[in-house]
C-alpha cells in the first residue's frame with residue numbers, strides 16, 4: 001500500500017493489512033519472514049513541514065540463523081511503532097543525523113509519499129534483537145570439533161577445562 005501525501009492532506013489515512021508469509025524480502029539474506037505480517041495504524045502529515053508520521057501496530061515472526069549454533073531461530077515481533085519521515089530535500093547534507101535517545105526515529109521520503117512495506121521493513125529490522133540466539137541456553141558450536149553442542153555432547157569442552165586446571169596447579 002502506498003501512503004500518499006495528497007490523501008493525508010485530506011485527513012488521516014488509516015491502514016489495516018496482512019502481508020503473506022515470505023512476501024517481504026530483506027537485504028540481509030540471513031533473515032526471512034516466517035509468518036504473515038499483520039499491521040494496522042494510521043498516517044498523517046504535518047502540513048507546515050510536510051513531515052509524515054506513521055503510527056500503528058505490527059505483528060509477525062522472523063527467522064534467522066542463531067548467532068551461536070547457526071540453526072534457524074524464531075523471533076516473534078509484536079510491537080507498536082511511531083515513525084517520522086521528512087522530505088528527502090530536508091536531509092542534512094554530508095552530516096550525520098543526530099538521533100537523541102528519547103527522540104522518535106526519523107527517516108526520509110522522496111516524492112509523494114512512502115510505501116507502507118518500507119515502513120514495516122524498517123520497523124521489523126529495528127525490532128530484531130542485536131544478538132540473535134535460538135535460546136538463552138544455546139551452547140553454540142564447539143570451536144574445536146565444529147559440532148552443535150545443543151545436539152551432541154562432545155568431549156572437547158571437558159578437555160579445555162582440564163587444561164585450565166592444569167595451569168592452575170602449576171601456580
Ligand SMILES: [Zn+2]
Nearest residue numbers: 066069134138
Ligand atoms: Zn543456537
Ligand SMILES: [Zn+2]
Nearest residue numbers: 142145154156
Ligand atoms: Zn567438540
